[in-house]
Amino acid sequence: MAKKYAVFSDAGVLKSLLIHGVHDIPKRAIEINEEQWQQVNAFVDSIWTWTPKDGLQKSDREVNHSQRISAARFRYETAGIRFGDIAIDTGRDGQILITGAALSAVVDPTYRCTWKALNGPVELNAQQLIDIAAAVRTHVQACFDRENQLLEALAEGSYAEDMLTQGWPT
Structure with a gap:
């Protein structure tokens, strides 16, 4: 399982969550364990802070489940x-x-480019660009489909907190 990190503001408030191998990890990022990762994702409507003394802490606010699902x-x-x-x-x-790159690849099947991937530049041909664009689109649509499933469960009254961290594409 990939290492996971959190980045906090100078005031100690959570700014972002990062996954090693997917994101560049800044030096000031703090490694968090799987349990902490799941807690932060399960309580997205909370303000999360970090101090060396207290570690990761959350501050509860009123729960708006549809906003949490969307987030x-x-x-x-x-x-x-x-x-x-x-x-x-x-x-x-x-x-x-x-x-845009995939559109160029469709127009010109000989199209090639150096793509700035998250893990460094890579030379891609037209078919690879089209395949990557399709994979990205599939991923994005799967996320919206999962959001819709959760919103339907919320409307039906069958939504449970643990559903927020399950069923998403990886």
Whole structure:
């Protein structure tokens, strides 16, 4: 299982979660264990802080389950994917860039480019660009599909807290 990290502001407030092998890990990132990772993802509506003395702590706010579901979808959607040995950015900008490159590949089957993957530059041909764009689109759609499933469960009254960390594409 990949190592997971959290980045905190100078005031100690959680800014972002990162996965080794998918994201560049800054020196100031703090490694967190799987249990802490799951806690933060299960309580996305909380403010998380870190101090050397107290470690990772959460501050509860009123729970808005639909906002938590949407926030979880966005985190999973934009967390990146692996395409073979290539770590691909699935943030909104990354989605746009790979779509544009794939369009160029469709127009010109001889198209090649050096792609700035999360784990370094890689030379890609037209078919690889199309395949990566399809994989990114499949990932993004699966995240929206899972969000919809959770929102339906919420509307039906069958939603449970632990569902928020289950069933997402990896």
